[in-house]
Amino acid sequence: MNQSQSAAHASKLVSSKTAKSGPLSARLAKHKYIYLLLAPGVLYFLIFKYGPMWGLVLAFQNYNPFGGVWKSEFVGLAHFSELLKSDYFLIMLRNTFFINLFGLVFYFPLPVVLAVLLNEVRVELFKRISQSVIYLPHFLSWVVVASVTYFVLSYEVGFINKLYQTLGWARIPFLSKTDYFWGILTAQTIWKEAGWGTIIFLAAVSGVDPQRYEAAVIDGASRFRQVWHITLPAIRPTILILLILRLGSMADVGFEQVVLMMNPQVISVAEVFDTYSFNQGILLGQYSVGVTVGIFKGIIGLIFVLVSNYIVKKLGHEGIY
Structure with a gap:
């Protein structure tokens, strides 16, 4: 097998693999029930773990409940x-x-x-x-x-x-x-x-x-x-x-x-x-x-x-x- 034939064979393998995997939407549709089982765990971490992390900014402010996050004074590392x-x-x-x-x-x-x-x-x-x-x-x-x-x-x-x-x-x-x-x-x-x-x-x-x-x-x-x-x-x-x-x-x-x-x-x-x-x-x-x-x-x-x-x-x- 010469070099051109080898390149053509490799290109065919890559194209067949890409066709097999398909776009992301197709893979999601194919394995939708598996991802559905994963969804509650992902939602839990997004809502209760990652969602509240925006509140960490309060440590760098003199937080005022009436002014909220956007109107509270920024104090940097003063509280630390x-x-x-x-x-x-x-x-x-x-x-x-x-x-x-x-x-x-x-x-x-x-x-x-x-x-x-x-x-x-x-x-x-x-x-x-x-x-x-x-x-x-x-x-x-x-x-x-x-x-x-x-x-x-x-x-x-x-x-x-x-x-x-x-x-x-x-x-x-x-x-x-x-x-x-x-x-x-x-x-x-x-x-x-x-x-x-x-x-x-x-x-x-x-x-x-x-x-x-x-x-x-x-x-x-x-x-x-x-x-x-x-x-x-x-x-x-x-x-x-x-x-x-x-x-x-x-x-x-x-x-x-x-x-x-x-x-x-x-x-x-x-x-x-x-x-x-x-x-x-x-x-x-x-x-x-x-x-x-x-x-x-x-x-x-x-x-x-x-x-x-x-x-x-x-x-x-x-x-x-």
């Missing part, structure tokens, strides 16, 4: 400067960081441990009952969780303090002492979310090839060795991805949980960026300040994600991108 110079900034930064650090150290590993333990259960009925029991708290609202905490730890009617009183011990004001606040929040998160967090890890464990366990049994490996050398390495990518995403929310604390547990005695360890944004933006009507705090949290989260993803990839593992 005020936030960084605020007397509350270091307090909020410390509280937010340590609450998330407690969750990272004490909560994050538990779903992994629970998933591995559930995977080792061989009695199917017991396994299903256990899963249902540990999933249940996830469906309770934080109001219910706070109420349960109150009836367990409160100074007057708390179960633990009543037990202490019965035993002749001094009662402890758990809910009004700053030393216990971060620990109580962490314990609530563990009780409510640890079971639900096992779902992703159980799915990852189910993808492990059973023949690897069979080979390990033949080689005489114990159950612990099987978990250490087969199960954990198999779910390591999932653990690392969720760890990176968790680090991305280091500037974010559950607003509802903190508000429900906050009281004047523990305000020094309970004030976080979420509560400050609510107080300034909603209660005091300083909408620009509230938006500024939200953007600041997003920037901190982005930095944590980028840095943690970079470190994970440098260590030879797969990141989120």
Whole structure:
């Protein structure tokens, strides 16, 4: 085949491929039902995620509800400067960081441990009952969780303090002492979310090839060795991805949980960026300040994600991108 014939053949292949693919309108018409299934998800993100982003401009204005966005004074980075110079900034930064650090150290590993333990259960009925029991708290609202905490730890009617009183011990004001606040929040998160967090890890464990366990049994490996050398390495990518995403929310604390547990005695360890944004933006009507705090949290989260993803990839593992 000479050069002219080769060029003609290549041109024919390109034209046939183009004819097969057709114009965009034809492809949309051909696969309209698939795109129709995609439409609700796309609309959700456009309306609730991308649509409200125009409001970020409020952080660079002295927003006036009566004048609107177009007639409000532009102040540039003044609100960011005020936030960084605020007397509350270091307090909020410390509280937010340590609450998330407690969750990272004490909560994050538990779903992994629970998933591995559930995977080792061989009695199917017991396994299903256990899963249902540990999933249940996830469906309770934080109001219910706070109420349960109150009836367990409160100074007057708390179960633990009543037990202490019965035993002749001094009662402890758990809910009004700053030393216990971060620990109580962490314990609530563990009780409510640890079971639900096992779902992703159980799915990852189910993808492990059973023949690897069979080979390990033949080689005489114990159950612990099987978990250490087969199960954990198999779910390591999932653990690392969720760890990176968790680090991305280091500037974010559950607003509802903190508000429900906050009281004047523990305000020094309970004030976080979420509560400050609510107080300034909603209660005091300083909408620009509230938006500024939200953007600041997003920037901190982005930095944590980028840095943690970079470190994970440098260590030879797969990141989120």
